Amino acid sequence: MSVNDNNLVRIRDLHFSRGRSKIFDGIDIEIPKGKITAIMGPSGTGKTTLLKLIGGQLKPQKGSIQFHGEEIPTMNTKKLYDARKKMGMLFQSGALLTDMSVFDNIAFPLREHTDLPEVMIRDLVLMKLQAVGLRGARDLRPSQLSGGMARRVAFARAIALDPEMVMFDEPFTGQDPISMGVLVQLIRSMNDSLGLTSVIVSHDIQETLAIADKIYIISQGKIMGHGSPEQMNQSKSPWISQFVHGDADGPVRFHYQACPYKEDLMAECHIE
Protein backbone atom coordinates (compact mmCIF):
# COMPACT_ATOMS: atom_id res chain seq x y z
CA MET A 1 0.00 0.00 0.00
CA SER A 2 1.44 3.35 -0.96
CA VAL A 3 1.96 6.13 1.57
CA ASN A 4 -0.75 8.23 -0.08
CA ASP A 5 -3.37 5.49 -0.16
CA ASN A 6 -6.41 6.68 1.78
CA ASN A 7 -8.19 3.35 1.57
CA LEU A 8 -8.37 1.14 4.63
CA VAL A 9 -9.77 -1.80 2.66
CA ARG A 10 -9.05 -2.53 -0.97
CA ILE A 11 -10.76 -5.35 -2.87
CA ARG A 12 -9.57 -6.31 -6.32
CA ASP A 13 -11.02 -8.82 -8.79
CA LEU A 14 -12.92 -10.69 -6.11
CA HIS A 15 -14.43 -14.01 -7.14
CA PHE A 16 -16.49 -16.04 -4.69
CA SER A 17 -18.88 -18.92 -5.26
CA ARG A 18 -21.01 -21.08 -3.02
CA GLY A 19 -21.37 -24.45 -4.65
CA ARG A 20 -22.38 -23.70 -8.22
CA SER A 21 -23.78 -20.29 -7.35
CA LYS A 22 -21.49 -17.41 -8.35
CA ILE A 23 -21.79 -14.72 -5.69
CA PHE A 24 -19.06 -12.30 -6.81
CA ASP A 25 -17.72 -12.24 -10.33
CA GLY A 26 -14.69 -10.01 -10.26
CA ILE A 27 -15.62 -6.97 -8.16
CA ASP A 28 -13.39 -4.06 -7.12
CA ILE A 29 -14.18 -2.04 -4.00
CA GLU A 30 -12.28 0.63 -2.10
CA ILE A 31 -13.26 1.65 1.40
CA PRO A 32 -11.75 5.03 2.29
CA LYS A 33 -10.52 5.80 5.79
CA GLY A 34 -12.71 7.89 8.04
CA LYS A 35 -15.74 7.66 5.76
CA ILE A 36 -18.99 5.75 5.69
CA THR A 37 -19.16 3.37 2.75
CA ALA A 38 -22.44 1.66 1.95
CA ILE A 39 -22.75 -1.64 0.11
CA MET A 40 -26.23 -1.95 -1.26
CA GLY A 41 -28.18 -4.27 -3.49
CA PRO A 42 -31.20 -6.57 -3.64
CA SER A 43 -31.71 -9.31 -1.07
CA GLY A 44 -29.57 -12.36 -1.67
CA THR A 45 -26.92 -10.48 -3.58
CA GLY A 46 -24.12 -11.40 -1.17
CA LYS A 47 -23.74 -8.22 0.86
CA THR A 48 -23.36 -10.07 4.16
CA THR A 49 -21.01 -12.50 2.42
CA LEU A 50 -18.83 -9.54 1.47
CA LEU A 51 -18.51 -8.52 5.12
CA LYS A 52 -17.55 -12.09 6.02
CA LEU A 53 -14.91 -12.05 3.29
CA ILE A 54 -13.47 -8.77 4.59
CA GLY A 55 -13.49 -10.18 8.13
CA GLY A 56 -11.71 -13.34 6.97
CA GLN A 57 -14.56 -15.69 7.93
CA LEU A 58 -14.75 -16.81 4.30
CA LYS A 59 -12.02 -17.16 1.69
CA PRO A 60 -12.46 -16.13 -1.94
CA GLN A 61 -11.67 -18.45 -4.79
CA LYS A 62 -9.74 -15.64 -6.47
CA GLY A 63 -8.90 -12.03 -5.88
CA SER A 64 -7.35 -9.73 -3.31
CA ILE A 65 -8.80 -8.34 -0.07
CA GLN A 66 -6.39 -5.98 1.64
CA PHE A 67 -6.81 -4.46 5.08
CA HIS A 68 -4.06 -1.97 5.94
CA GLY A 69 -2.22 -3.25 2.88
CA GLU A 70 -2.14 -6.85 4.11
CA GLU A 71 -3.92 -9.74 2.42
CA ILE A 72 -6.72 -11.04 4.63
CA PRO A 73 -7.28 -14.44 2.91
CA THR A 74 -3.63 -15.52 3.29
CA MET A 75 -3.13 -14.37 6.88
CA ASN A 76 -2.29 -16.96 9.51
CA THR A 77 -4.62 -17.27 12.49
CA LYS A 78 -2.63 -14.96 14.78
CA LYS A 79 -2.39 -12.17 12.20
CA LEU A 80 -6.04 -12.56 11.31
CA TYR A 81 -7.07 -12.26 14.94
CA ASP A 82 -4.84 -9.19 15.32
CA ALA A 83 -6.56 -7.67 12.27
CA ARG A 84 -10.00 -8.49 13.70
CA LYS A 85 -9.15 -6.60 16.89
CA LYS A 86 -9.00 -3.51 14.66
CA MET A 87 -12.44 -4.32 13.23
CA GLY A 88 -15.80 -4.27 14.93
CA MET A 89 -18.88 -5.93 13.53
CA LEU A 90 -22.52 -5.28 14.21
CA PHE A 91 -24.51 -8.33 13.15
CA GLN A 92 -28.07 -8.13 11.93
CA SER A 93 -29.34 -10.00 14.98
CA GLY A 94 -26.98 -8.19 17.34
CA ALA A 95 -25.30 -11.50 18.26
CA LEU A 96 -25.21 -10.54 21.94
CA LEU A 97 -24.16 -13.32 24.31
CA THR A 98 -27.45 -14.29 25.88
CA ASP A 99 -26.03 -15.64 29.15
CA MET A 100 -24.50 -12.25 30.06
CA SER A 101 -25.87 -8.88 31.01
CA VAL A 102 -25.49 -5.79 28.80
CA PHE A 103 -22.53 -4.67 30.91
CA ASP A 104 -20.77 -8.03 30.64
CA ASN A 105 -21.40 -8.22 26.90
CA ILE A 106 -19.54 -4.96 26.35
CA ALA A 107 -16.85 -5.83 28.90
CA PHE A 108 -16.35 -9.21 27.24
CA PRO A 109 -13.82 -8.21 24.52
CA LEU A 110 -11.99 -5.99 27.04
CA ARG A 111 -11.65 -8.86 29.50
CA GLU A 112 -10.60 -11.29 26.80
CA HIS A 113 -8.01 -9.11 25.05
CA THR A 114 -6.64 -6.74 27.68
CA ASP A 115 -5.19 -6.96 31.18
CA LEU A 116 -7.02 -3.85 32.32
CA PRO A 117 -8.20 -3.86 35.93
CA GLU A 118 -11.94 -4.22 36.51
CA VAL A 119 -12.18 -0.60 37.70
CA MET A 120 -10.92 0.66 34.36
CA ILE A 121 -13.05 -1.80 32.41
CA ARG A 122 -16.08 -0.53 34.29
CA ASP A 123 -15.30 3.05 33.29
CA LEU A 124 -14.75 2.10 29.65
CA VAL A 125 -17.98 0.12 29.48
CA LEU A 126 -19.96 2.96 31.02
CA MET A 127 -18.43 5.39 28.51
CA LYS A 128 -19.46 3.15 25.60
CA LEU A 129 -22.97 2.73 27.02
CA GLN A 130 -23.23 6.50 27.55
CA ALA A 131 -22.28 7.04 23.91
CA VAL A 132 -25.18 4.86 22.75
CA GLY A 133 -27.59 6.18 25.38
CA LEU A 134 -27.98 2.93 27.33
CA ARG A 135 -25.97 3.48 30.51
CA GLY A 136 -29.11 2.83 32.57
CA ALA A 137 -29.67 -0.54 30.87
CA ARG A 138 -26.36 -2.03 31.95
CA ASP A 139 -27.88 -4.71 34.16
CA LEU A 140 -30.51 -5.89 31.71
CA ARG A 141 -30.21 -9.18 29.85
CA PRO A 142 -30.38 -9.32 26.03
CA SER A 143 -33.79 -10.97 26.25
CA GLN A 144 -35.08 -7.89 28.06
CA LEU A 145 -33.97 -5.48 25.33
CA SER A 146 -36.00 -4.24 22.40
CA GLY A 147 -34.58 -4.79 18.92
CA GLY A 148 -33.30 -1.24 18.67
CA MET A 149 -31.71 -1.36 22.12
CA ALA A 150 -30.02 -4.68 21.28
CA ARG A 151 -28.50 -3.12 18.16
CA ARG A 152 -27.19 -0.19 20.18
CA VAL A 153 -25.65 -2.52 22.77
CA ALA A 154 -24.08 -4.50 19.94
CA PHE A 155 -22.71 -1.23 18.54
CA ALA A 156 -21.23 -0.36 21.93
CA ARG A 157 -19.61 -3.80 22.04
CA ALA A 158 -18.30 -3.41 18.48
CA ILE A 159 -16.42 -0.25 19.50
CA ALA A 160 -15.29 -1.57 22.90
CA LEU A 161 -11.73 -2.11 21.71
CA ASP A 162 -11.71 1.23 19.82
CA PRO A 163 -11.37 -0.39 16.40
CA GLU A 164 -10.42 1.42 13.22
CA MET A 165 -13.32 0.04 11.23
CA VAL A 166 -16.84 -1.05 12.07
CA MET A 167 -18.97 -3.15 9.73
CA PHE A 168 -22.74 -2.94 10.00
CA ASP A 169 -24.82 -5.82 8.65
CA GLU A 170 -28.31 -4.55 7.87
CA PRO A 171 -28.46 -2.24 10.89
CA PHE A 172 -31.83 -0.73 10.00
CA THR A 173 -33.77 -3.90 9.17
CA GLY A 174 -36.88 -4.40 11.26
CA GLN A 175 -36.52 -1.15 13.18
CA ASP A 176 -39.29 1.29 13.96
CA PRO A 177 -38.81 4.88 12.68
CA ILE A 178 -37.55 6.20 16.01
CA SER A 179 -34.99 3.39 16.52
CA MET A 180 -33.92 3.79 12.93
CA GLY A 181 -33.42 7.52 13.37
CA VAL A 182 -31.41 6.91 16.54
CA LEU A 183 -29.19 4.35 14.82
CA VAL A 184 -28.64 6.54 11.76
CA GLN A 185 -27.58 9.45 13.93
CA LEU A 186 -25.37 7.25 16.11
CA ILE A 187 -23.52 5.75 13.15
CA ARG A 188 -22.81 9.17 11.65
CA SER A 189 -21.82 10.87 14.89
CA MET A 190 -19.64 8.00 16.13
CA ASN A 191 -17.94 7.72 12.78
CA ASP A 192 -17.04 11.40 12.88
CA SER A 193 -16.17 11.74 16.56
CA LEU A 194 -14.11 8.53 16.81
CA GLY A 195 -12.53 8.81 13.37
CA LEU A 196 -13.93 5.42 12.42
CA THR A 197 -14.21 3.89 9.00
CA SER A 198 -17.70 2.45 8.62
CA VAL A 199 -19.02 -0.10 6.17
CA ILE A 200 -22.79 -0.40 6.06
CA VAL A 201 -24.53 -3.25 4.27
CA SER A 202 -28.13 -2.35 3.74
CA HIS A 203 -30.99 -2.12 1.33
CA ASP A 204 -32.69 0.71 3.23
CA ILE A 205 -32.21 3.45 0.64
CA GLN A 206 -33.25 6.61 2.43
CA GLU A 207 -31.45 5.96 5.70
CA THR A 208 -28.28 4.80 4.01
CA LEU A 209 -28.16 7.63 1.46
CA ALA A 210 -28.63 10.10 4.30
CA ILE A 211 -25.35 9.18 6.00
CA ALA A 212 -23.13 7.41 3.45
CA ASP A 213 -20.18 9.18 1.86
CA LYS A 214 -19.74 6.52 -0.81
CA ILE A 215 -22.07 3.88 -2.17
CA TYR A 216 -21.54 0.64 -4.07
CA ILE A 217 -24.53 -1.11 -5.59
CA ILE A 218 -24.03 -4.81 -6.24
CA SER A 219 -26.19 -7.19 -8.19
CA GLN A 220 -25.67 -10.57 -9.87
CA GLY A 221 -22.09 -10.67 -8.73
CA LYS A 222 -21.05 -7.36 -10.23
CA ILE A 223 -20.81 -3.70 -9.24
CA MET A 224 -23.71 -1.99 -10.99
CA GLY A 225 -22.57 1.46 -9.94
CA HIS A 226 -20.68 3.41 -7.33
CA GLY A 227 -20.31 6.98 -6.23
CA SER A 228 -21.63 9.57 -3.82
CA PRO A 229 -25.32 9.59 -2.79
CA GLU A 230 -25.92 12.54 -5.14
CA GLN A 231 -24.39 10.67 -8.05
CA MET A 232 -26.54 7.61 -7.28
CA ASN A 233 -29.71 9.74 -7.12
CA GLN A 234 -28.94 11.37 -10.46
CA SER A 235 -27.62 8.25 -12.17
CA LYS A 236 -28.87 7.64 -15.70
CA SER A 237 -28.41 3.90 -15.36
CA PRO A 238 -31.88 2.29 -15.50
CA TRP A 239 -30.79 -0.39 -13.05
CA ILE A 240 -29.48 2.05 -10.44
CA SER A 241 -32.47 4.31 -10.96
CA GLN A 242 -34.89 1.40 -10.37
CA PHE A 243 -33.03 0.35 -7.22
CA VAL A 244 -32.57 3.81 -5.72
CA HIS A 245 -36.14 4.95 -6.41
CA GLY A 246 -37.70 1.58 -5.59
CA ASP A 247 -39.56 1.23 -8.90
CA ALA A 248 -41.57 -1.96 -9.16
CA ASP A 249 -40.57 -2.62 -12.76
CA GLY A 250 -37.45 -1.93 -14.76
CA PRO A 251 -34.35 -3.94 -15.62
CA VAL A 252 -35.33 -6.15 -12.68
CA ARG A 253 -38.69 -7.35 -13.92
CA PHE A 254 -41.77 -7.37 -11.73
CA HIS A 255 -43.13 -10.48 -13.39
CA TYR A 256 -41.32 -13.77 -13.07
CA GLN A 257 -40.56 -15.24 -16.50
CA ALA A 258 -43.74 -16.75 -17.98
CA CYS A 259 -45.54 -17.20 -21.29
CA PRO A 260 -47.92 -14.42 -22.49
CA TYR A 261 -50.85 -13.78 -20.17
CA LYS A 262 -53.58 -14.28 -22.80
CA GLU A 263 -52.18 -17.64 -23.85
CA ASP A 264 -51.97 -18.76 -20.22
CA LEU A 265 -55.63 -17.82 -19.58
CA MET A 266 -56.69 -19.65 -22.73
CA ALA A 267 -54.74 -22.72 -21.54
CA GLU A 268 -52.61 -22.46 -24.67
CA CYS A 269 -49.39 -22.06 -22.77
CA HIS A 270 -47.05 -25.05 -22.54
CA ILE A 271 -44.26 -24.80 -20.01
CA GLU A 272 -41.19 -26.82 -21.01
Place this chain on the structure above:
Amino acid sequence: MFDWFAVIGRNTVDFLARLGAEFLLFLQTVKGFYALIWRPSLVIQQLFSIGVRSMLIIIVSGFFVGMVLGLQGYNTLVDFGAEESLGVMVALSLVRELGPVVTALLFAGRAGSALTAEIGLMKATEQLSGLEMMAINPVERILAPRLLAGIISMPLLAAMFSSVGIFGGYLVGVDLLGVDTGSYWSQMQSNVDFHKDIVNGVIKSAVFGVVVTWIAIYEGYTCLPTSEGVSRSTTRTVVYSALTVLGLDFLLTAIML
Protein backbone atom coordinates in the same frame (compact mmCIF):
# COMPACT_ATOMS: atom_id res chain seq x y z
CA MET B 1 -26.22 -48.99 -13.76
CA PHE B 2 -23.16 -46.78 -13.33
CA ASP B 3 -25.28 -44.29 -11.44
CA TRP B 4 -25.26 -46.75 -8.54
CA PHE B 5 -21.48 -46.68 -8.45
CA ALA B 6 -21.44 -42.90 -8.61
CA VAL B 7 -23.93 -42.62 -5.74
CA ILE B 8 -22.07 -45.13 -3.57
CA GLY B 9 -18.76 -43.50 -4.40
CA ARG B 10 -20.01 -39.99 -3.68
CA ASN B 11 -21.63 -41.02 -0.40
CA THR B 12 -18.49 -42.82 0.71
CA VAL B 13 -16.31 -39.83 -0.10
CA ASP B 14 -18.74 -37.48 1.69
CA PHE B 15 -18.82 -39.75 4.75
CA LEU B 16 -15.02 -39.97 4.93
CA ALA B 17 -14.69 -36.20 4.42
CA ARG B 18 -17.13 -35.56 7.28
CA LEU B 19 -15.29 -38.02 9.51
CA GLY B 20 -12.00 -36.34 8.72
CA ALA B 21 -13.41 -32.86 9.39
CA GLU B 22 -14.87 -34.08 12.69
CA PHE B 23 -11.55 -35.57 13.76
CA LEU B 24 -9.69 -32.35 12.91
CA LEU B 25 -12.21 -30.33 14.93
CA PHE B 26 -11.77 -32.77 17.82
CA LEU B 27 -8.01 -32.27 17.74
CA GLN B 28 -8.46 -28.47 17.70
CA THR B 29 -10.78 -28.72 20.68
CA VAL B 30 -8.38 -30.90 22.65
CA LYS B 31 -5.60 -28.45 21.79
CA GLY B 32 -7.79 -25.80 23.44
CA PHE B 33 -7.43 -27.62 26.81
CA TYR B 34 -3.99 -26.05 27.17
CA ALA B 35 -5.39 -22.51 27.42
CA LEU B 36 -7.85 -23.65 30.09
CA ILE B 37 -5.03 -24.20 32.55
CA TRP B 38 -4.96 -20.40 32.97
CA ARG B 39 -8.73 -20.06 32.89
CA PRO B 40 -10.13 -22.72 35.20
CA SER B 41 -13.25 -20.61 35.82
CA LEU B 42 -14.52 -21.50 32.34
CA VAL B 43 -14.32 -25.21 33.14
CA ILE B 44 -15.82 -24.75 36.62
CA GLN B 45 -18.81 -22.94 35.11
CA GLN B 46 -19.41 -25.85 32.76
CA LEU B 47 -18.84 -28.43 35.50
CA PHE B 48 -21.72 -26.84 37.35
CA SER B 49 -23.90 -26.61 34.27
CA ILE B 50 -23.18 -30.10 32.93
CA GLY B 51 -22.23 -32.07 36.02
CA VAL B 52 -23.92 -30.59 39.06
CA ARG B 53 -27.22 -30.04 37.25
CA SER B 54 -27.24 -33.71 36.15
CA MET B 55 -26.78 -34.97 39.71
CA LEU B 56 -30.45 -35.12 40.61
CA ILE B 57 -31.49 -37.37 37.74
CA ILE B 58 -28.39 -39.56 38.20
CA ILE B 59 -28.92 -40.00 41.93
CA VAL B 60 -32.65 -40.69 41.68
CA SER B 61 -32.15 -43.12 38.78
CA GLY B 62 -29.26 -44.83 40.55
CA PHE B 63 -31.37 -45.29 43.62
CA PHE B 64 -34.24 -46.90 41.74
CA VAL B 65 -31.94 -49.07 39.62
CA GLY B 66 -30.23 -50.27 42.79
CA MET B 67 -33.58 -51.09 44.40
CA VAL B 68 -34.70 -53.04 41.33
CA LEU B 69 -31.40 -54.93 41.29
CA GLY B 70 -31.89 -55.76 44.95
CA LEU B 71 -35.39 -57.03 44.33
CA GLN B 72 -34.68 -59.01 41.19
CA GLY B 73 -31.36 -60.24 42.53
CA TYR B 74 -32.88 -61.55 45.74
CA ASN B 75 -35.71 -63.21 43.79
CA THR B 76 -33.25 -65.16 41.67
CA LEU B 77 -30.56 -65.86 44.25
CA VAL B 78 -32.97 -67.15 46.90
CA ASP B 79 -33.86 -70.12 44.63
CA PHE B 80 -30.23 -71.22 44.84
CA GLY B 81 -29.85 -70.39 48.50
CA ALA B 82 -27.34 -67.73 47.58
CA GLU B 83 -29.20 -64.63 48.75
CA GLU B 84 -26.22 -63.71 50.94
CA SER B 85 -24.36 -62.87 47.72
CA LEU B 86 -26.83 -60.11 46.92
CA GLY B 87 -24.31 -57.39 47.81
CA VAL B 88 -21.71 -58.73 45.38
CA MET B 89 -24.26 -59.06 42.62
CA VAL B 90 -25.59 -55.54 43.05
CA ALA B 91 -22.13 -54.01 43.35
CA LEU B 92 -20.59 -55.80 40.38
CA SER B 93 -23.59 -55.11 38.13
CA LEU B 94 -23.46 -51.43 38.97
CA VAL B 95 -19.73 -50.83 39.05
CA ARG B 96 -18.86 -52.81 35.93
CA GLU B 97 -21.82 -52.09 33.66
CA LEU B 98 -24.93 -50.29 34.81
CA GLY B 99 -23.15 -47.40 36.45
CA PRO B 100 -21.14 -46.28 33.43
CA VAL B 101 -23.71 -47.23 30.78
CA VAL B 102 -26.94 -45.97 32.35
CA THR B 103 -25.18 -42.82 33.55
CA ALA B 104 -23.92 -42.21 30.02
CA LEU B 105 -27.42 -42.70 28.58
CA LEU B 106 -28.95 -40.34 31.14
CA PHE B 107 -26.11 -37.88 30.64
CA ALA B 108 -26.71 -37.91 26.89
CA GLY B 109 -30.40 -37.26 27.40
CA ARG B 110 -30.02 -34.50 29.96
CA ALA B 111 -26.68 -32.78 29.49
CA GLY B 112 -25.92 -33.85 25.92
CA SER B 113 -29.15 -32.54 24.46
CA ALA B 114 -28.78 -29.31 26.46
CA LEU B 115 -25.24 -28.82 25.12
CA THR B 116 -26.35 -29.40 21.54
CA ALA B 117 -29.27 -27.02 21.87
CA GLU B 118 -27.12 -24.35 23.53
CA ILE B 119 -24.35 -24.45 20.94
CA GLY B 120 -26.85 -24.82 18.08
CA LEU B 121 -28.76 -21.75 19.22
CA MET B 122 -25.51 -19.83 19.63
CA LYS B 123 -24.81 -20.68 16.00
CA ALA B 124 -28.32 -19.74 14.87
CA THR B 125 -28.17 -16.37 16.64
CA GLU B 126 -24.67 -15.64 15.20
CA GLN B 127 -23.05 -15.61 18.64
CA LEU B 128 -20.30 -17.94 17.37
CA SER B 129 -19.68 -15.64 14.39
CA GLY B 130 -19.68 -12.72 16.80
CA LEU B 131 -16.97 -14.38 18.85
CA GLU B 132 -14.88 -14.98 15.71
CA MET B 133 -15.18 -11.33 14.74
CA MET B 134 -14.13 -10.33 18.26
CA ALA B 135 -10.92 -12.29 17.58
CA ILE B 136 -11.95 -15.04 20.00
CA ASN B 137 -11.65 -18.64 18.85
CA PRO B 138 -15.08 -20.24 19.54
CA VAL B 139 -13.51 -23.69 19.57
CA GLU B 140 -11.24 -22.71 22.48
CA ARG B 141 -13.78 -20.51 24.26
CA ILE B 142 -16.97 -22.52 23.86
CA LEU B 143 -16.19 -26.11 22.84
CA ALA B 144 -13.06 -26.92 24.85
CA PRO B 145 -14.42 -26.02 28.34
CA ARG B 146 -17.57 -28.04 27.69
CA LEU B 147 -15.68 -31.10 26.45
CA LEU B 148 -13.30 -31.04 29.41
CA ALA B 149 -16.17 -30.57 31.85
CA GLY B 150 -18.00 -33.54 30.32
CA ILE B 151 -14.92 -35.77 30.57
CA ILE B 152 -14.46 -34.82 34.24
CA SER B 153 -18.17 -35.09 35.12
CA MET B 154 -18.98 -38.50 33.68
CA PRO B 155 -16.81 -40.70 35.92
CA LEU B 156 -17.91 -38.73 38.98
CA LEU B 157 -21.58 -39.09 38.04
CA ALA B 158 -21.12 -42.80 37.32
CA ALA B 159 -19.53 -43.23 40.73
CA MET B 160 -22.48 -41.45 42.33
CA PHE B 161 -24.89 -43.64 40.39
CA SER B 162 -23.15 -46.83 41.54
CA SER B 163 -22.84 -45.66 45.16
CA VAL B 164 -26.47 -44.67 45.45
CA GLY B 165 -27.48 -47.85 43.62
CA ILE B 166 -25.59 -50.00 46.12
CA PHE B 167 -27.39 -48.19 48.89
CA GLY B 168 -30.71 -48.75 47.11
CA GLY B 169 -29.92 -52.44 46.85
CA TYR B 170 -29.06 -52.47 50.58
CA LEU B 171 -32.37 -50.83 51.43
CA VAL B 172 -34.38 -53.46 49.57
CA GLY B 173 -32.21 -56.49 50.21
CA VAL B 174 -31.31 -55.96 53.86
CA ASP B 175 -34.02 -53.76 55.32
CA LEU B 176 -36.96 -55.12 53.38
CA LEU B 177 -36.07 -58.68 52.42
CA GLY B 178 -33.93 -59.65 55.39
CA VAL B 179 -30.52 -60.37 53.88
CA ASP B 180 -27.86 -60.28 56.56
CA THR B 181 -26.24 -56.84 56.62
CA GLY B 182 -22.80 -58.26 57.41
CA SER B 183 -22.98 -60.65 54.46
CA TYR B 184 -24.15 -57.87 52.15
CA TRP B 185 -21.11 -55.68 52.82
CA SER B 186 -18.42 -58.27 53.56
CA GLN B 187 -19.05 -60.32 50.43
CA MET B 188 -18.99 -57.11 48.43
CA GLN B 189 -15.69 -56.16 50.01
CA SER B 190 -14.05 -59.53 49.30
CA ASN B 191 -15.29 -60.00 45.78
CA VAL B 192 -15.19 -56.57 44.19
CA ASP B 193 -11.68 -56.02 42.89
CA PHE B 194 -10.40 -52.47 42.72
CA HIS B 195 -8.45 -52.81 39.47
CA LYS B 196 -10.56 -55.34 37.61
CA ASP B 197 -13.96 -53.90 38.52
CA ILE B 198 -13.79 -50.33 39.80
CA VAL B 199 -10.93 -49.01 37.67
CA ASN B 200 -12.38 -50.64 34.55
CA GLY B 201 -15.71 -49.03 35.34
CA VAL B 202 -14.01 -45.65 35.69
CA ILE B 203 -12.20 -46.13 32.38
CA LYS B 204 -15.49 -47.00 30.70
CA SER B 205 -17.21 -43.93 32.12
CA ALA B 206 -14.32 -41.67 31.07
CA VAL B 207 -14.49 -43.03 27.52
CA PHE B 208 -18.27 -42.57 27.49
CA GLY B 209 -17.78 -39.04 28.78
CA VAL B 210 -15.52 -38.18 25.86
CA VAL B 211 -17.84 -39.79 23.33
CA VAL B 212 -21.16 -38.43 24.59
CA THR B 213 -19.88 -34.91 25.20
CA TRP B 214 -18.10 -34.79 21.86
CA ILE B 215 -21.15 -35.99 19.93
CA ALA B 216 -23.27 -33.35 21.69
CA ILE B 217 -20.79 -30.57 21.00
CA TYR B 218 -20.19 -31.57 17.39
CA GLU B 219 -23.89 -31.84 16.59
CA GLY B 220 -24.48 -28.39 18.03
CA TYR B 221 -21.51 -26.83 16.26
CA THR B 222 -22.44 -28.25 12.86
CA CYS B 223 -26.21 -28.00 13.01
CA LEU B 224 -28.20 -26.00 10.50
CA PRO B 225 -28.78 -22.56 12.07
CA THR B 226 -32.56 -22.90 12.06
CA SER B 227 -35.06 -24.11 14.67
CA GLU B 228 -35.58 -27.34 12.74
CA GLY B 229 -31.83 -27.79 12.44
CA VAL B 230 -31.35 -27.45 16.19
CA SER B 231 -34.23 -29.83 16.86
CA ARG B 232 -32.78 -32.50 14.56
CA SER B 233 -29.34 -32.10 16.04
CA THR B 234 -30.55 -32.60 19.61
CA THR B 235 -32.37 -35.75 18.54
CA ARG B 236 -29.27 -37.04 16.75
CA THR B 237 -27.17 -36.34 19.83
CA VAL B 238 -29.31 -38.59 22.01
CA VAL B 239 -29.68 -41.37 19.43
CA TYR B 240 -26.05 -41.44 18.28
CA SER B 241 -24.78 -41.18 21.85
CA ALA B 242 -26.95 -44.05 23.00
CA LEU B 243 -25.94 -46.33 20.14
CA THR B 244 -22.26 -45.43 20.43
CA VAL B 245 -22.23 -46.00 24.18
CA LEU B 246 -23.85 -49.42 23.85
CA GLY B 247 -21.50 -50.43 21.04
CA LEU B 248 -18.42 -49.17 22.86
CA ASP B 249 -19.56 -50.90 26.04
CA PHE B 250 -19.47 -54.25 24.29
CA LEU B 251 -16.05 -53.48 22.83
CA LEU B 252 -14.56 -52.31 26.11
CA THR B 253 -16.05 -55.21 28.04
CA ALA B 254 -14.59 -57.67 25.55
CA ILE B 255 -11.17 -56.02 25.90
CA MET B 256 -11.28 -55.85 29.66
CA LEU B 257 -12.47 -59.37 30.36
